Amino acid sequence: MNTARVIGGSALAVLLTGALSWTSRVPVTFTEPDQALLRLSWRLTDAVLESCRPPSEEELAKLPVHMRDPRGCTGRGASFVLRVLVDGTEVALDTVRAPGARADRPLTVLRDLPLAPGSYDVDVAFTAILPEGARLSPGVPPEVVWSGPVRLRGRDVALVGLAPSGRALELRRPGTAP
Amino acid sequence: MRRLIGVARRLTRAGLARLDRAFNGLYTARFNPIYHSGALVVVSLVVLLVSGLYLLLFYRIGAPYASVEGLADQAWAGRWIRSLHRYVSDLAIVAALVHALRMFAQGRSWGPRALAWVSGLALLFVLYVCGWTGYVMVWDAQAHVLAAEGARLFDVLPIFSEPIGRAFVGDQPVPAAFFFLNLFAHVALPVGVALILWIHVSRLARTYLLPPRPLLWMTVGLFTAVAVLWPVGMDAPADLRRLPGVVSLDIAYGFWVPWARTVHPAWVWAAFLVVAGLTLAVPLLQRPRPEKRPPPSVVEERFCTGCEQCYHDCPYEAIRMVPRTDGREGWVARVEPTKCVSCGICAGSCAPMGVGPPERTGRDQLAGVRDFLDRERPGPEDVVVVGCTQGAAVGPRFAGAPVLPVSCAGSLHTSVLEYLVRAGVGGVLVASCPSRDCWNREGVIWLHARVNDGREAELRSRVDRRRVRLAHAAEGEADRLAAEVRSYRAEVLLMGGGEGEERIEIDTLCEVPVVSIGEVTK
Numbered sequence: 001m002n003t004a005r006v007i008g009g010s011a012l013a014v015l016l017t018g019a020l021s022w023t024s025r026v027p028v029t030f031t032e033p034d035q036a037l038l039r040l041s042w043r044l045t046d047a048v049l050e051s052c053r054p055p056s057e058e059e060l061a062k063l064p065v066h067m068r069d070p071r072g073c074t075g076r077g078a079s080f081v082l083r084v085l086v087d088g089t090e091v092a093l094d095t096v097r098a099p100g101a102r103a104d105r106p107l108t109v110l111r112d113l114p115l116a117p118g119s120y121d122v123d124v125a126f127t128a129i130l131p132e133g134a135r136l137s138p139g140v141p142p143e144v145v146w147s148g149p150v151r152l153r154g155r156d157v158a159l160v161g162l163a164p165s166g167r168a169l170e171l172r173r174p175g176t177a178p
Numbered sequence: 179m180r181r182l183i184g185v186a187r188r189l190t191r192a193g194l195a196r197l198d199r200a201f202n203g204l205y206t207a208r209f210n211p212i213y214h215s216g217a218l219v220v221v222s223l224v225v226l227l228v229s230g231l232y233l234l235l236f237y238r239i240g241a242p243y244a245s246v247e248g249l250a251d252q253a254w255a256g257r258w259i260r261s262l263h264r265y266v267s268d269l270a271i272v273a274a275l276v277h278a279l280r281m282f283a284q285g286r287s288w289g290p291r292a293l294a295w296v297s298g299l300a301l302l303f304v305l306y307v308c309g310w311t312g313y314v315m316v317w318d319a320q321a322h323v324l325a326a327e328g329a330r331l332f333d334v335l336p337i338f339s340e341p342i343g344r345a346f347v348g349d350q351p352v353p354a355a356f357f358f359l360n361l362f363a364h365v366a367l368p369v370g371v372a373l374i375l376w377i378h379v380s381r382l383a384r385t386y387l388l389p390p391r392p393l394l395w396m397t398v399g400l401f402t403a404v405a406v407l408w409p410v411g412m413d414a415p416a417d418l419r420r421l422p423g424v425v426s427l428d429i430a431y432g433f434w435v436p437w438a439r440t441v442h443p444a445w446v447w448a449a450f451l452v453v454a455g456l457t458l459a460v461p462l463l464q465r466p467r468p469e470k471r472p473p474p475s476v477v478e479e480r481f482c483t484g485c486e487q488c489y490h491d492c493p494y495e496a497i498r499m500v501p502r503t504d505g506r507e508g509w510v511a512r513v514e515p516t517k518c519v520s521c522g523i524c525a526g527s528c529a530p531m532g533v534g535p536p537e538r539t540g541r542d543q544l545a546g547v548r549d550f551l552d553r554e555r556p557g558p559e560d561v562v563v564v565g566c567t568q569g570a571a572v573g574p575r576f577a578g579a580p581v582l583p584v585s586c587a588g589s590l591h592t593s594v595l596e597y598l599v600r601a602g603v604g605g606v607l608v609a610s611c612p613s614r615d616c617w618n619r620e621g622v623i624w625l626h627a628r629v630n631d632g633r634e635a636e637l638r639s640r641v642d643r644r645r646v647r648l649a650h651a652a653e654g655e656a657d658r659l660a661a662e663v664r665s666y667r668a669e670v671l672l673m674g675g676g677e678g679e680e681r682i683e684i685d686t687l688c689e690v691p692v693v694s695i696g697e698v699t700k
């Protein structure tokens with residue numbers, strides 16, 4: 001083995017090992033300082049729409065004894081409308097349906113709305129769609145809202161979530177721990 | 179699509195030929211790390227296992243970041259073992275990709291090799307997921323990105339009724355159960371890797387799992403040295419209430435994340451499905467059309483003496499010894515067509531020339547060499563190059579040295595060499611690929627053993643050894659081979675021309691073992 005080969009081979013080996021090690025920590029900018037986020041995240045349980053139509057005597061008689069409910073109520077997961085305004089401009093308007101094959105799973109919202117750093121007036125409303133004759137299961141508010149100012153610095157995430165009472169939304173200030 | 183795969187294969191093959199040439203020049207073909215890429219993955223797995231066990235002692239799911247930080251602060255061991263673990267996890271991915279590309283370039287993906295191909299992809303995938311979970315364990319800025327991106331991808335699938343991404347929005351601390359599950363996956367997946375590796379090599383005889391010692395220790399030593407001298411530090415802890423800014427990303431595992439974050443997850447899944455589908459379809463796309471497919475080997479039972487040599491030599495365990503049914507005593511070889519890759523190595527094993535793929539048995543090779551001599555009429559001072567069609571001898575012409583192609587140097591029957599020498603050519607130079615580059619794994623090893631060490635079917639002692647030369651040259655080393663041919667030709671000229679015999683009788687005797695392996699494995 002000649003000297004040039006040994007030197008060349010060793011240098012390349014060191015270089016390749018070094019390069020491979022460097023690739024395990026390449027600085028990558030994921031978000032710039034001029035980006036920020038308004039994030040909506042909450043979960044609403046038991047939001048069931050009940051429709052009741054008292055059955056007739058005959059209808060009741062046809063049912064097995066344990067299924068005879070004189071109120072004739074059936075339930076299915078409610079749908080809500082999510083509406084977000086930023087400085088009066090609508091930035092989101094969606095219908096959120098209860099997931100699951102029988103639409104009986106808790107309603108969840110997880111939405112990221114990118115915003116530039118700055119101060120904004122934000123209105124978030126989450127309103128149940130109530131067909132005629134239907135009502136929401138007791139204890140579930142037909143609407144949860146939050147309105148207020150949001151100040152975002154670069155890379156801040158302002159999180160709007162459900163307040164512990166479960167009857168309103170609230171803002172967790174950017175950067176504050178839960 | 180077949181055409182596209184064909185073009186990709188040619189390009190990969192040309193690229194690898196250049197790399198091989200450069201690396202052979204620096205490290206010699208014996209220690210060329212590209213030839214040992216599969217074995218280097220195994221070395222990486224062993225290093226990962228050992229270093230991982232140490233790291234596991236210190237990891238706490240209740241305080242993931244703090245516990246890793248504690249490791250990084252341990253000056254004497256934790257810091258460099260953690261770095262070694264990390265660097266070698268990259269080596270594993272890169273070496274596996276090189277190994278896969280090599281198999282792809284050589285068309286070693288279809289037929290009986292499809293199992294190795296598909297399980298190789300599974301290995302790569304599991305290895306990847308294992309690395310991914312490893313990075314999440316640290317719970318630093320990179321972990322935040324990887325976890326959130328992973329969640330975003332799964333949340334578009336109709337699997338979970340609630341988006342798992344909500345675990346990473348920062349309104350609640352990430353539950354310890356998540357870190358427990360992640361750790362469990364990180365520790366359990368290597369068991370899967372071991373299992374799949376076992377399947378991966380299950381069709382191969384004498385699996386070659388580790389590289390030569392010097393290469394092994396050089397690799398471990400170099401990575402250890404880099405880990406000691408240039409250990410990885412700690413990124414900022416994951417802060418779910420802020421967008422990740424500048425993150426130290428491991429490219430081997432996170433190369434696609436910066437792109438993925440800018441598009442809808444459906445695109446990422448589409449890209450994944452395309453890559454997975456294409457790579458999984460390679461065995462079908464590379465498989466030659468039926469009329470061009472090399473047929474499996476067959477045993478001509480009337481010639482088979484039951485010597486077992488082909489049974490021992492087959493690199494794919496495609497030959498069994500079974501009791502004879504033709505009224506003779508003993509055992510006979512039987513090829514299992516579903517396991518045979520048609521490498522032809524058994525043709526070179528069989529002294530009585532009773533086995534081999536159709537038209538490539540010893541008998542066919544002898545008929546071919548007679549035609550070759552009639553056609554080329556090499557003189558007593560000429561060198562005949564017997565060249566493997568995968569290596570450097572294919573294509574170029576060497577002055578005063580006609581080329582007799584063989585499908586693999588390991589399939590060459592030594593009677594061909596004997597015949598050429600006894601026919602009076604000046605010399606025979608067998609140009610094979612470098613040993614670890616053999617497309618059929620063990621062709622070059624058996625060739626050497628047959629020519630130099632008396633392994634059946636050995637080159638008979640009556641053949642003047644000066645008139646036979648074995649040379650290795652990778653596909654990209656035609657110029658080096660040409661130089662070897664020139665220098666051998668000069669030697670032949672010095673020793674004087676070959677002497678031809680009028681009637682050449684090739685003897686086809688071989689030794690039959692007293693205790694048959696067929697007996698033992700019955």
Ligand code: HEM
Binds near residue numbers: 216275619
């Ligand atoms: C990720 C971890 C992997 C490891 C540890 C690994 C290791 C190995 C080893 C040790 C061998 C035997 C080599 C020999 O004895 O000649 C082998 C063969 C093979 N590998 Fe892998 N491999 C991996 C991934 C892959 C991948 C990703 C592919 C392709 C997609 C692949 C395709 C093959 C094929 C086709 C063979 C059989 C070669 C033949 O039939 O001649 N491997 N692998």
Ligand code: SF4
Binds near residue numbers: 483486489532533
């Ligand atoms: S190598 Fe031996 S066992 Fe195999 S076919 Fe030839 S004679 Fe039979």
Ligand code: SF4
Binds near residue numbers: 474494495519523525
């Ligand atoms: S050609 Fe012969 S040596 Fe090669 S795989 Fe088939 S049986 Fe085995």
